[in-house]
Amino acid sequence: MEINSITKRLLFNTIRVDTVLEDGSEGSGTAFVVNHVHARGAHNFIVTNRHLVESVRRGGLVFTQKRNGQPAFGQRFQLNIEDFSHAWFMHPDPEVDLAIIPLRPLEQSAHDQGVDLYYHTIDSRLALDTPAQHTLDALEEVLFVGYPSGVWDQVNLMPILRRGTTATPIALDFEGRREFLIDAAVYPGSSGSPVFVYQSDAMRPMHAASKKFLFAGVVAAVFFREEANHLVPVPVPANNHSMVMGSEMIDLGLVIKARAVIDLINIYLGKWLD
Structure with missing residues (x-):
């Protein structure tokens, strides 16, 4: 499938979040990538809900790998994050159910393992x-x-x-x-x-x-x-x-x-x- 439309690109805005909760049960949820231009440059962030990443024993983000600039369909790469719940920056208002993490260090970690990640960002x-x-x-x-x-x-x-x-x-x-x-x-x-x-x-x-x-x-x-x-x-x-x-x-x-x-x-x- 050629990624040649807005709707097809939407399929690669999201990242699957797989977690193991404190009670040992497994969970899953959704995150997505936002690109935001700041006075000091453009930055990509992964966004999800606070309640999805709090009180999580282990967690990982599932990406599609990139080959020659295109998605390698079915080629999975999971980025497991140490101290998962503490890696996220939570909204300072606990009533706002949002959390973010910068993508750059995660992407560098994948690159160090010989993997390029395929994704599309949501322009802020x-x-x-x-x-x-x-x-x-x-x-x-x-x-x-x-x-x-x-x-x-x-x-x-x-x-x-x-x-x-x-x-x-x-x-x-x-x-x-x-x-x-x-x-x-x-x-x-x-x-x-x-x-x-x-x-x-x-x-x-x-x-x-x-x-x-x-x-x-x-x-x-x-x-x-x-x-x-x-x-x-x-x-x-x-x-x-x-x-x-x-x-x-x-x-x-x-x-x-x-x-x-x-x-x-x-x-x-x-x-x-x-």
Whole structure:
């Protein structure tokens, strides 16, 4: 498969996160790569949820290898990180479920082992800011990429693409936080999935229609119905074993807005580069 479209490149924005939790159970989740231009240069960061990397005994990031500038489908390389949970830079506000790690030292470690990593970055300039959010309608189509319930094409190392719609207007902060809801099937393993607003350019002729993907945020939680008329948002668990027994998911996912990701990267860069 030739990587010759925006949608195909989305398949390589994400990285599978495999973990062993403190209780010995295995978990999986999603991370993705963001490129951010700072006053002192461009930097790539891996982004995921805080709850996915905290209290983890061991963890690794699964990449596709690169051959002659192209993805080597099925050629897996797992970067195991020492002291996994402490390697991540957490958002200083514990209520913001985000964590990042710079990609450069990890990529150098792979290179030292004779491996080149194939990935595509999400340009931070595609992150929806406040003015851009106000140009959107209350109902927009969204796409997110990840490993729901640990499902993926493990032969070709491909994530799963899923679609849904916004369930609350992105221009508004849901419950006063920089978050919004999507109407989509969010399952364990979807934690950390990047979410994009998908728009077609209707002004172009049908045969030349283009697609536009704007980085909208990160999946962080799913709503459960615990009892009649009582809904609660719960962080998307890393494995099926930690699902709330007797609870019903109602296909509403909570998404942290993309600007919170950019703010966290800027906090990190301000702390370590300035």
